Amino acid sequence: MKKIMPLSQGLRGSIEVPGDKSISHRAVMLSSLGDSTVEIKNFLRGADCLSTIGCMRSMGVDVVDEGDRLLIKGRGLDGLTEPNNILDAGNSGTTLRLLLGLLSGQKFLTTFTGDESLRRRPMGRVIAPLSMMGARIVGRNGNKNLPITILPSEKKLRGIEYEMPVASAQVKSAILLAGLRAESPTTVIEPHPSRDHTEKMLSAFGAHIEKSGRAITLKPIEKLIAPSSIEVPGDISSAAYWIVLASIVDGSDVVIKNVGVNETRTGIIDVMRSMGATLELLNERSSGGESIADIRVMSSKLHGIKFGGDMIPRLIDEIPIVAVAAAFAEGDTIIEDAGELRVKESDRLAAIVEEFNRLAPSAFEADGDTLIIHGRKNFRAERCQTRDDHRMAMSLSIFGAAASGVELDNPNCVDISYPMFYQTLERGRI
Ligand code: S3P
Helix, strand or coil: CEEECCCCCCCEEEEECCECHHHHHHHHHHHHHECCEEEEECCCCCHHHHHHHHHHHHCCCEEEECCCEEEEECCCCCCCCCCCCCEECCCCHHHHHHHHHHHCCCCCCEEEECCHHHHHCCCHHHHHHHHHCCCCEEEHHHHCEEEEEECCCCCCCCCCEEECCCCCHHHHHHHHHHHCCCCCCEEEECCCCCCCHHHHHHHHCCCCEEEECCEEEECCCCCECCCCEEECCECHHHHHHHHHHHHHCCCCEEEEEEEECCCCCCHHHHHHHHCCCEEEEEEEEEECCEEEEEEEEECCCCECCEECCCHHHHCHHHHHHHHHHHHCCECEEEECCCHHHHHCCCCHHHHHHHHHHHHCCCCEEEECCEEEEECCCCCCCEEEECCCCHHHHHHHHHHHHHCCCEEEECHHHHHHCCCCHHHHHHCCCC
């Protein structure tokens, strides 16, 4: 149990957020497939990314953790070896879905499992297209759930053209990673643009990748040429908690440093600005194909807005914290097309409505795939369940800190993406 007290003053000064989770996973996976040693700086040491390291080590990859940097010794595109045991992806959908793609077409057998949450999440969305490419994958519940086994492949995969039914960077990435060693090009067509870190990093590793409208095409390649060093930008999904807290608590003026501001991830900035937040991007620069900036946030009077469609994949992980901002805004906020929230680390639509309503009774409603938030309610302190979902735990903490406080059951799940979250919030290192 953890008790979060209301903040007595606004946030001031500067804050660093941990490395980007999505980019950390991809840096380890792609570096393992190059032929040289890659140094990774600002790697996120969250439980999800450690699951990826564990899986890569089980397939023969030498990962040296020197504290301030990781060194990964690439084994080449065909150099991974059969793991002796079942691979555990823990809570991490990115580890599992991307590795299912990467390992499809390998000549060895791999079996995956994961924690209770991951075992409930839908995997048919990656298994179906990978099977169309010729991968032989079997999973529980009619190839939909963990445990999942990839059988050894006798021949190369076929490139496919695949129109994705849901916007998902994990599904897109799995197909592209499988396409690296296929016999012909692979095209994925997205319903809405999702985060493009895989495409950007594949290009940085010398792969031929082209974008045309909603279609992304990858040509198979003999070998990846790794850069000698990758610097992971700060995670905008972690910055989002401070963006919202500074916006809603009076007297705040804070700079969040070195944040990745790839435009497929900056929905939180656009939505907060539309709600009336005062946000400035300073020192804009780029590294390894990714845009980085410092974000200055000042307290503001927020108002409700309506959004959905293309915006959703650009802030899919930030919807719980946007819902918190909306509770402090004047008027109603309507978030449409939010159905994917049901299949995240918890059913986040249900979790937002049930847990957040404890702190602001009747403020949150779900109607099909639409989330409705009635702003400016009376707040109260209550005990809430994080449901072992890191983003629910952090959003509830920010809610409590900005309102009347909160008690959290199962608070430690923040380790998944932001191990120092409570220290930063409580010790006021901001
Ligand atoms: C991620 C993609 C998103 C996101 C997840 C990380 C990635 O999932 O929610 O936290 O790194 O590719 P979906 O692809 O399921 O939308």
